[in-house]
Amino acid sequence: MIPDYTKVHNRFKLERHHYSYDDLMEVAYSYVKEGEPYQQELGDFLLDWLDNKDYVAVNTSGSTGKPKKLKIKKQAMVNSAIATGDFFNLSPGKKVLNCLPSNFIAGKMMIVRAIILGLELDMVRPSVSPRINLEKDYDFCAFTPMQLKNFAKHLKTLKTAIVGGGRVSDHIKALVQDKKTQVYETFGMTETVSHIAVRKLNNFTGEPTEKYFKTLPGVTVSKDDRNCLVIEAPNLTDEKVVTNDIVEIYSETTFDWLGRYDNVIISGGINLYPEQIEMKLRGKIKEEFFIGSLHDDTLGDKLIMVIEGEENTIDKSIFDVLDKYEVPKEIYYLPKFAQTLSGKIHRKKTLELLKK
CATH class of the missing domain: 3.30.300.30 (ANL, C-terminal domain)
Structure with a gap:
């Protein structure tokens, strides 16, 4: 049974503390009033998540134009969290780390995954070189390419890492080849409620079998007459998402990204x-x-x-x-x-x- 967005999993922890729905509201107010800037952003999002609206207003990054706000359905965010949890085996009690800003979709989804899936979430101040406790092991963390580059030598503290928000260079890929950590490049955007496809970057046996992005369950892809990616994800959005990402399509669930139509x-x-x-x-x-x-x-x-x-x-x-x-x-x-x-x-x- 798919949980409702109004529920807080009974195994959820934030900074080592259990919180109920009501408790989480109080914590959110406390962060907004007394926290550091990144904690204030966390508090703002929690207040949005716990209010009586069925959507969250999310900023786009503005990579190719003027930033804008989108209304993302909270239940779509729940569905996205469950898809990620199923793919990466994020069962209740797993320890996850968020070093991404809470005012953009990637950081918000780290929080939603913890609340919905019953994960134990730690937060650190977002930066290109996040100060992560190297004495603690984590099951899951999301990075930007620059963060992964700077943290690669410490990856042994993580079981699984995902990287998104920009193209992962060959140099960064080389840095993770000898790591036991499972590292995946992700593909997604605000409109698709974070990532909708992943590509494994290391720990291959023999020849790499994941040369292309593979969509998560329930997501299919095609391309339009510009050769741009079209995404169908009924659990995440009611309409097809027509992107400006030029792609090569290999099947309805696999593709490679070539660049931006705008560029x-x-x-x-x-x-x-x-x-x-x-x-x-x-x-x-x-x-x-x-x-x-x-x-x-x-x-x-x-x-x-x-x-x-x-x-x-x-x-x-x-x-x-x-x-x-x-x-x-x-x-x-x-x-x-x-x-x-x-x-x-x-x-x-x-x-x-x-x-x-």
């Missing part, structure tokens, strides 16, 4: 996918960077690289891994990139800085 660069008639180029260059440039374009009278769009920091000389041999059309025509430097509310690079706003 595709057409240079001299050639379609170039910035995210794919960036993947090839990860680990070869220590600074933050991304691939973009500027208007060119001859090419239409001129492929460029933008690097965060002071200008220096790049060893052009790093481009040997690229196809000839993927090599940037120009390299630009900016002291600081523009960012979205969730801390991702805001490509459009950063490119606008080059024109000033």
Whole structure:
């Protein structure tokens, strides 16, 4: 039987303490009034979760446009929590850690999973290098790619880790290959109530069998005439979710992600996918960077690289891994990139800085 969103599992713990529905409301008020900023965000979400509305207002990240608020049904969040719990065997009493901000869907869902599935949840202040208690073992934790990169050497304290919110580079994948921790890359968005597909990154026997993303039970995928992903997840959303993510579909439950439709660069008639180029260059440039374009009278769009920091000389041999059309025509430097509310690079706003 699927639990109702108004229920708090009797095995649920927050920071080692059991809380009933009423107790949790008091804790939420306490966090809002007296907690650190990340605890205030937790308190705000708990108050939203425990109120009499059947939905939660959730911020989108603003990665490709203006951030907006969506109304996500609480029961859809419960269904998502159960799907994740079933896939990763998150049974009551399992210990989980949240180092993600509670004002975005990924962090909210860590909390909902604990409340609904009866997990023991610890919270730490979100940062690119979360200060996690290395003396305690956890069954499950979610990271951003940067967090996973910085925490990889300590992964032995975790049984399972998921990573989302951005593409996982080959460099980060290499860091987790020798770890016993089961590490999965996730794919999802606010509209789909966190992840709807996963891809295992390590602990393979023989050849990797999970080269592509595999959807969670109850989720199917297709693509539209732009080659963009279309998601059907009736337990999570009433309507199909049409994305701007360019994909290759292998079956109704498996796909590979190529890049964002918003970011595709057409240079001299050639379609170039910035995210794919960036993947090839990860680990070869220590600074933050991304691939973009500027208007060119001859090419239409001129492929460029933008690097965060002071200008220096790049060893052009790093481009040997690229196809000839993927090599940037120009390299630009900016002291600081523009960012979205969730801390991702805001490509459009950063490119606008080059024109000033």
